Amino acid sequence: MIEDKNKSLTSISELGEFGLINHLTKNFKIQHKSTIKGVGDDAAVLNITKKQILVTTDLLIEGVHFDLSYMPLKHLGYKAVMVNLSDVYAMNGDATQITVSIAVSNRFSLEALEELYEGIHLACKSYGIDLVGGDTTSSTKGLLISITAIGEVKKEDVVYRNTAKESDLLVVTGDLGAAYLGLQVLEREKQVFEVNPNSQPDLTNYSYLIERQLKPEARKDIVKLLKDLDVKPTAMIDISDGLSSEILHICTQSKVGCDLYEEKIPLDPQVISTCEEFDLNSTTIALSGGEDYELLFTISQKDFLKIKANPHLTVIGHITEENMGVNLVTRANQKIKLTAQGWNALKGD
Amino acid sequence: MIEDKNKSLTSISELGEFGLINHLTKNFKIQHKSTIKGVGDDAAVLNITKKQILVTTDLLIEGVHFDLSYMPLKHLGYKAVMVNLSDVYAMNGDATQITVSIAVSNRFSLEALEELYEGIHLACKSYGIDLVGGDTTSSTKGLLISITAIGEVKKEDVVYRNTAKESDLLVVTGDLGAAYLGLQVLEREKQVFEVNPNSQPDLTNYSYLIERQLKPEARKDIVKLLKDLDVKPTAMIDISDGLSSEILHICTQSKVGCDLYEEKIPLDPQVISTCEEFDLNSTTIALSGGEDYELLFTISQKDFLKIKANPHLTVIGHITEENMGVNLVTRANQKIKLTAQGWNALKGD
Incomplete structure (x- = not known):
């Protein structure tokens, strides 16, 4: 600055x-x-x-x-x-x-x-x-x-959003919410700097969050990984607006429902500690934060063994019939209807 | 308004x-x-x-x-x-x-x-x-x-800017300068309107100019016409910044010179009359006005008979050796070095 x-x-x-x-x-x-x-x-x-x-x-x-x-x-x-x-x-x-x-x-x-x-x-x-x-x-x-x-x-490789099928597994790459928290940390430091331009912020505890906000990486490696694993997703989208918004895109366009398990959502330790510090709910941040640029996709159950235990991939839910709706299954085993609170570029205006 | x-x-x-x-x-x-x-x-x-x-x-x-x-x-x-x-x-x-x-x-x-x-x-x-x-x-x-x-x-049809050859003819479609003058007329009417919001401008004498400014047409028809005439230009560019700027692009990139004949530059009668009214030089307007969205191209001399007398196409000059420079040959038969006075979007800032 x-x-x-x-x-x-x-x-x-x-x-x-x-x-x-x-x-x-x-x-x-x-x-x-x-x-x-x-x-x-x-x-x-x-x-x-x-x-x-x-x-x-x-x-x-x-x-x-x-x-x-x-x-x-x-x-x-x-x-x-x-x-x-x-x-x-x-x-x-x-x-x-x-x-x-x-x-x-x-x-x-x-x-x-x-x-x-x-x-x-x-x-x-x-x-x-x-x-x-x-x-x-x-x-x-x-x-x-x-x-x-x-x-x-290749014609046979292209994956759309609207082709998820009932009983498919919902998979996400990497972890979620860090980019949004990185922005919150930077906003806070900006305010501190405006009050005291000589302040020397120690951002060590937020290094991952800030990197995710300032220098995100697109998941080219995942496209290669999936080819190597011989898995073709049934539907795929990238996470730019937040997990819930993207899940709703896949479900609406594929005419299916979904159960997403709160306890399965991958979070980095810095996301958890910073959510505590900022008094934020980490699930809300993962669902609505946005700018993660991870990939969200669905795969057929028969491909589960191929991706199981891969450190880049987490199964976070499964696709259901359309009339079951799109739900978050909480840690307390309650079903809550998912809404798109994803960051909306037009809302801020 | x-x-x-x-x-x-x-x-x-x-x-x-x-x-x-x-x-x-x-x-x-x-x-x-x-x-x-x-x-x-x-x-x-x-x-x-x-x-x-x-x-x-x-x-x-x-x-x-x-x-x-x-x-x-x-x-x-x-x-x-x-x-x-x-x-x-x-x-x-x-x-x-x-x-x-x-x-x-x-x-x-x-x-x-x-x-x-x-x-x-x-x-x-x-x-x-x-x-x-x-x-x-x-x-x-x-x-x-x-x-x-x-x-x-098609691979064999693509025409670049950097392939004009010595002795090629320089050809332009339609006429030049009208879009720029249309803008001048509209700017003037805007100022009149600001002084007197009840003014009812009569724009009949400027209808062509205003249409060229507000509703330009890209020359898809020329691409077809050239195919029908069995003419493949040796180099081509569209006129967005003004004739001189585009000629200089072709010549610099093709490493050739050019003689452009002032008397050959196609002008609509409304361009001539409005230039007189605004006390502007019509050649300058055609050279530097911009936004005409006509096509400028070079053809081999052997193709001259195919395009001769076509109402959409005007031969305005010919390509010379690089060391001859890029010149305007005036009505008085004087050679003037052409400079890019074309409208520059960055200049106005």
């Missing part, structure tokens, strides 16, 4: 739009044979034969989706890519290309945008993604990032 | 994000066999075999790219699609799908967004485009539209 005011910063308008794009993208290397032409023409040209193509897009807006007072620009660039890749993996596909459009107000220097693109670059390198286009323009207020991700998937 | 303040308008937050997307996209029909899955999952699924895939994206921001005081939302929706399709046609391809992301502040009602999507819908219907995804979120200020267009093209 401390800026060096003495650094001499470059104004974006000095480069012009095309100079800026060239400058920001010059270190990006093309990794896929399917990318015939990347940045630099009216459109990118891709050659994806024999597979189906996945397309997904997300918009991140300063003041709505992120706060630059605690989100470093490099992390923001990285996270903006992850949010989109996560949607491709949720189709059981492989992400291959992205386009990145940004709008910036004149408060951003070239050096700031370089930092943002450093994060985008790192994400592309780590996940094997080609940057193939985008648009760069000015905004009247703040920073805005719009990313479209392209992926590929 | 007159609003009926008595209409009862619906707040967007009443529907929630998913309700809103469903509501706005429910009338869109899938037209392409290649669209396997459109809106409603983590990603769209497309099946484009045997062809190469084109991807392009553009960002339109209120206060930077459009002014809602004279741009009706329906026209804005239509134009936002055209801007993207134009880039696909500029690759000599066929546009097939789009994703549309919007961010809106709470000053926009559901009815306003319905109007915007009516324009998007009309564009999709007229040009044979499937809406396959997007993102809807709130903004802290104004309206923002981010569209990604997907297209397809």
Whole structure:
């Protein structure tokens, strides 16, 4: 949160739009044979034969989706890519290309945008993604990032949301709620900093939570793991808005019900201890927190032995008939109807 | 510019994000066999075999790219699609799908967004485009539209910017400068209206200019025409930033020079008369105005007879050696070095 005011910063308008794009993208290397032409023409040209193509897009807006007072620009660039890749993996596909459009107000220097693109670059390198286009323009207020991700998937491998079947098992990857708590910790520190700019916060106890908020990883590894285990999910979605909202998407679209077991929901020890400290219910946080970017999927019972005891996968419930409804089975063995309290980007406005 | 303040308008937050997307996209029909899955999952699924895939994206921001005081939302929706399709046609391809992301502040009602999507819908219907995804979120200020267009093209048909050859002819479609002048007329009327809200402007003399600004058409017809004429351009680009800027893109990327003949630049009579009225030089307007969304391309001289006398196509110059430079040959037969004074979205900030 401390800026060096003495650094001499470059104004974006000095480069012009095309100079800026060239400058920001010059270190990006093309990794896929399917990318015939990347940045630099009216459109990118891709050659994806024999597979189906996945397309997904997300918009991140300063003041709505992120706060630059605690989100470093490099992390923001990285996270903006992850949010989109996560949607491709949720189709059981492989992400291959992205386009990145940004709008910036004149408060951003070239050096700031370089930092943002450093994060985008790192994400592309780590996940094997080609940057193939985008648009760069000015905004009247703040920073805005719009990313479209392209992926590929064999026709027989694609997994939709609407194909869960009765008696399937409901499985989640990783653990839930940490990203939301990371945001709460950062918000608290921001307030402390505003009162006392010399405060030196000790965030050791929240390191996992903060990492999950600032540098989430999309679960490319799970798509590979499932192939290795020879398991094809019957339905899949990524967890961006919170577990309940995503379960309801799968159930509504598949026309099924579900029993979710509270005691099975995977939580990191830091989530449990921080919930106690903040006097929050950890189940509520896991259900509604959002931004976990884990994968939620259903599998046929016959595949249970293949995934059993895998440290990345937790069975948290099972699919029922539609008229049984979508329920949380509490630790006290009570059934409560699940509602989508997932974070709603429109609600805050 | 007159609003009926008595209409009862619906707040967007009443529907929630998913309700809103469903509501706005429910009338869109899938037209392409290649669209396997459109809106409603983590990603769209497309099946484009045997062809190469084109991807392009553009960002339109209120206060930077459009002014809602004279741009009706329906026209804005239509134009936002055209801007993207134009880039696909500029690759000599066929546009097939789009994703549309919007961010809106709470000053926009559901009815306003319905109007915007009516324009998007009309564009999709007229040009044979499937809406396959997007993102809807709130903004802290104004309206923002981010569209990604997907297209397809046979491998042997794709036309890049960087392949113009010496002695090729430089050809432009339609006429130039009208969209920019339309904007000037609308800006003037806005100022008149601010002084006297009861003024009734007579815009008959500017009808073509205003239509070119508010409802541009992407030149899908030209891609077909060129196929029918059996002409494959050697290089192609669309004119979004003004003729000079686009010529310079082709020449720089192709490592060639160019002579552009002032007397050949196609101008509509309304452009000429309005330039006189506004005391503007019509050549400057055609060179730097932008937003024409015409196609600029080069062809081999052997194809000249195929395009000669076609009312949609005008030969405006020819390609030279790189060291001859990029020049405008004036009516007085003087050579002037061409500079990119094309409209730069970053300059205004």
